[in-house]
Amino acid sequence: MNWMNESGSYSRYNVFLKILQSNEYVSIFDPKLKRYMDILIDLEQPFTTWSTPNNIILVHETLCLRHFPNKHERSAKRPVLILPPQAGHHSNLADYSPAQSLVRVFHRYGYDVYVTQWLSATPEYKDLGIEDYIRLTDEAVEEVRKRTGVYKIHLVGQCQGGWQASIYTSLFPDKISTLVSAAAPIDVNATPSPIVDYAQKMPIDVFRFMVKSGSGVMQGKYILQGFKSMQPEEHYVRKYFRLWQMIKEGNEEGIKRFIHFENWYQYTQNLPGRFYLEIVKNIFKKNNLTKPDSFQLNGCLVNLRNISCPVIIMAGKRDHITPPEQAFALKNYISTPAADVIEILTEGGHIGTLMGTESLREDWTAVNEVLKLAI
Incomplete structure (x- = not known):
């Protein structure tokens, strides 16, 4: 399994190591730790659904x-x-x-x-x-x-x-x-806002390169990275510690909400490259x-x-x-x-x-x- 994620500096594996290195004793055979790992592994394949009956x-x-x-x-x-x-x-x-x-x-x-x-x-x-x-x-x-x-x-x-x-x-x-x-x-x-600052300062060729790397579509994983980069501590560290705390405390409702949100948030979709570049140009730049x-x-x-x-x-x-x-x-x-x-x-x-x-x-x-x- 690939533990390194798109952040580069933080990963779920880093958080796992910090848990093991914390002051509290955690056995690698602790069932709570296994559950923690199993949840993160499952979230590597996110999925999401509608909650209200509907027709296409x-x-x-x-x-x-x-x-x-x-x-x-x-x-x-x-x-x-x-x-x-x-x-x-x-x-x-x-x-x-x-x-x-x-x-x-x-x-x-x-x-x-x-x-x-x-x-x-x-x-x-x-x-x-x-x-x-x-x-x-x-x-x-x-x-x-x-x-x-x-x-x-x-x-x-x-x-x-x-x-x-x-x-x-x-x-x-x-x-x-x-x-x-x-x-x-x-x-x-x-x-001012981070996303506008990023879009206006970054040369348009950088955005074109990202689209080109996706064979003409803007890959959702890049968009997700951009959103996460505005709150890196939250998305790459804090939320994983919150999950660990909820597992230790037996907060089943909290765990359920965490899994539901992560499945939605991590589930990415691609945009047409032209559409994305026109947004960057007309809306943000x-x-x-x-x-x-x-x-x-x-x-x-x-x-x-x-x-x-x-x-x-x-x-x-x-x-x-x-x-x-x-x-x-x-x-x-x-x-x-x-x-x-x-x-x-x-x-x-x-x-x-x-x-x-x-x-x-x-x-x-x-x-x-x-x-x-x-x-």
Whole structure:
């Protein structure tokens, strides 16, 4: 088994050695130590699943559109389409577990819910760009409209899905009733952040080299490395000690949560190389979302001023990936009246804002309360 992971300086094996070298006596025959090792070995092959029953209703290229029938409400309200981020992780971020499911929050409020599952890119789709993801988003919207007979739908974007939803709404304003943008980088220069600093200082040739090394696709393992590098102590040391402590204390619920999250977090997906490079260029290096008509998709100039529908913007107080200033800046570039723009600041970080228990219970419930007024 290969114990060395992508960090270079820390590995699970390093943590294992430190446990053995700590002040407490640990026998190599200790069943707790064996369990610890077995868990880490199993996590070398991560897997993840959806938690709520659903049906696949459309598959095209890297799009897999899923419908989550609402068993609580047969005559569901205006449909909701959720765009999870295509950032190397699985799209079931929107339906992570029975207790942490944005899908189920919308179900409780009587909505008909759809989610775009973005599939890992193969070399066949290496040349898909941002315009193709907007095209695929429109295919999803059209499928929802056709199935429901509702002309305008609610569009919810999480992180990268947030700026994607914003671009889509600016290009197809007549199809969207309400836009929700959660933890999405809109004005990356609004305040400093590690990921923006990295993207702006690193020469574009470095990013091109990474794409080339993946035969034209950006490998998810590289994206995961980038996220981990922003909190190296947490991802390469502390969490493994927490697991050891939970095993020693017999904290079975904690162990279960640890395994569930690691399976989701370590499960990576590839992005089309062109799509990835266009994101680096337009979103992070040139900050083009803040510059009306600075780039075009499918022959149409992108201008967020075309957005005039009610907008809900969410951001996390402790978000180190997309600081609140970058997310809330959306209100400065749209035409929606100030009275129709709702800002929600969560207590969590990036992932916590998108799928944390507290955020789903408090903040996403507030989103649903607002959406009720837009019916």
